[in-house]
Amino acid sequence: MKTKKTKIVFFTGSGISEESGLHTFRGHNGLWHEYRVEEVASIEGWMDNPQRVLEFYNKRRREMMNALPNKAHRSIGLLQEDKHTEVSVITQNIDTLHEQGGAHNVIHLHGRIDQLKCFDHSTLYPYDKDVEIGDTCEKGSQLRPNVVWFGEALDHSLINKATELISHADYLVIVGTSLLVQPAAGLIHNVNKNCTVYYVAPDEEKNMDVFMNRKNPFRFIKEKATVGVDMVISDIMGSPLSARHRGHSH
Ligand SMILES: [Zn+2]
CATH class of the missing domain: 3.30.1600.10 (SIR2/SIRT2 'Small Domain')
Incomplete structure (x- = not known):
């Protein structure tokens, strides 16, 4: 019998790469x-x-x-291997640290x-x-x-793909990006009403109340990415990644 996989979408920005020195x-x-x-x-x-x-x-x-991928990139890559989840990564970053951290099928909204x-x-x-x-x-x-340079349009097919993923997400995890700037500001509004939203950032953001107003379950994790991403994963999965993978045979 097949059980429904938990759909987790990570939406990342420059904050996740800053701890890699970028x-x-x-x-x-x-x-x-x-x-x-x-x-x-x-x-x-x-x-x-x-x-x-x-x-x-x-x-x-x-x-x-x-630059080298940091713990946040690697944790997302590792979570993507979990067979009970369907993990997607949408990034505004042009670096390839997500890929180097083990993630695949990363959507690069701003190119590579x-x-x-x-x-x-x-x-x-x-x-x-x-x-x-x-x-x-x-x-x-x-x-x-x-x-993608300033004044240039984003790739429509990528925006559509990102919109589709976000609208079907059970969890949307926003990491290291302002919520005020496009494309983030527009895309995050596509969450469905049952989607739990996490926002990982070291500082509060004025626009966080968009999710409160939508009545989506919302959690602000006031941490840098290398700490906050693991906290979110533990919260969603009910246990930390390290514990989950210790029992695996590979
Ligand atoms: Zn040509």
Whole structure:
């Protein structure tokens, strides 16, 4: 007899990667200090100085490839192996730390730093070494990172997939992202009325009351991701991951 699997959706943002040493434009660390966001992550910035844009992403790619997944990434990857659950991961991050942490089928709403695309076609190429001006696809179109820049539209098929997953979730676990900024702000409203929502963040967020107003069961875990994700998993599964996996034969 088949029992219904518990559907858990993780929706993550930059906060989960910060503990792996990766920083955002809001932070004041590392290479972010040298650039303004409009210069390097918009089509206008590209028009103005494509060389600078590629140089920025070449540095970012190296930084991200040198980062290691942390406990939060690994716990999510491990939970995905549990046969009683159906775990999906939707991320706004362009790093591949979820994959490195063992997760699969991760939906990257903002693209991936390990992929290139050209300006005219949809084929993706591996971004495994620096990309330069003059590097093109087979048809001669300049290559650029497969990341969504400010002012660019998100991939509709990914948004639809994310919406579908969230609307069927028994648990939605939001980690390390503001609830005020799109696409998070829009997507999280697709939860069904029985979905329990967890919000893991080190600080309170004004927009948390959207879930109180919806009357969804809601829990705010005021912790950083490496602590909070394990707390949520224990709460949902009734025991910590380590205890659950100790008894397995593999
Ligand atoms: Zn092309």
